[in-house]
Amino acid sequence: MSTAAPARFDFHRPAALADAVRLLAEHPEAVPVAGGTDLMVAVNYRHTRPEAMLDLTGLAELREWSDDGDAVRIGSGVPYARITAELATVLPGLAAAARTVGSPQIRNRGTLGGNLATASPAGDGHPPLLATGASIEIASTAGVRHVPVAEFYLGPKRSALRPGELVTAVTVPKAAGPQQFLKVGTRNAMVIAVCSFALALDRDARRLGTGIGSAGPVPLTAPDAEAIDLPWTDPARLTDATATEFGRRVAAASRPIDDVRGTADYRRHALAVCAARALRRVWTAAHERTAP
Structure with missing residues (x-):
């Protein structure tokens, strides 16, 4: 990739979403920035040199969230700090992930929309969205479409976004039970995940939702782990063997590689530990909530 500065640089700052999608259609070379x-890290290190930027910070409609009854619609420009401060009660898994960013x-600056647009397998926001079955709202001059989060990731830093499209919101079902997000890093803070895991439990529906981060070419789910036989009618019978088996199934669903942050074997081991721990935590929390 060439690191030479472009001969010309254009900066667009629309005041409304309709203007933003129109400008993006007219200037497909423009890179959206919230x-x-x-993005700016890549620019500063000369890994990329956009010919133009589309500044989304002036779009008030992207910086709002709304309670839609059974779900919360989060504008793509809502920063992680607000997700943590304002949505922890109804979206505890996503809020827990936001705290680790x-x-x-x-x-205060980073946004869930940016996390999605970048589509890095290590993005902290992805596992909770997968665990809860979120939906991604995408806008263009052709209109608005919604993509299930499990269909959004296509490859490392590749997503279902088409030319001329913007992520405008994420709709996340409200928690129907306890949720967990666990992240392993090379230090305790300000770190890219070696691996991460999200778990959502719905006791009434007898259902688990999973999300795996930084352990595959895309964020992943663990369907075989979600299907594990649990003692729903007698919660006290959850055994260490069941939790360990759940962790094994989560690790088996991952597709990690060796890189500078960790080996594939370590990622599998860490995921197994995190998943077993997460299951014990959500199970205990669900049991305590229903105890007389």
Whole structure:
């Protein structure tokens, strides 16, 4: 990739979403930017040199969230800090993931929409969205479409976004039970995940939802782990063997590689430990909530 600066650089700052999608259609070379916490790092290190940028920070409609009854619609420009502060009660898994993103400064700037647009397998926001079955709202001059989050990721830093499209919102079902997000890193804070895992439990529906991060070419789910036989009618009978088996199935669903942050074997081991721990935690929390 050439690191030479472009001969010309254009900067577009629309005031409304309709203007943003029109400008993106007219200038397909423009790179959308909201928090800029990923993009500007790449620019500063000369890994990319956009010919143009489309500044989304002036779009008020992207910085709002709404309670839609059974779900929450989060504008793509809502920063992680607000997700943590304002949505922890109804979206505890996503809020827990948001707390692990970078530093306070990054959490005040970085957005869930940017995480999705970047589509890095290590993005902290992806596993909770998969575990809860979220839907991605995408806009263009052709209109709005919705993509199930499990169909959004196509490859490392590749997504279902088409030319001329913007992520405008994420609709996340409200928690129907306890949720967990666990992240393993090379240090305790301000770190890219070696691996991460999200778990959502719905006791009434007798259902588990899973999400695996930084352990495959895309964020993944673990369907075989979700189908594990659990003692729903007698919660006290959950055994360590069941939790360990659940962790084994989660690890088996991963597709990790060796890289500078960790080996594939370590990622599988860490996922197995995290998944077993997450299951014990959500199971205990669900049992306590229903105890007389």
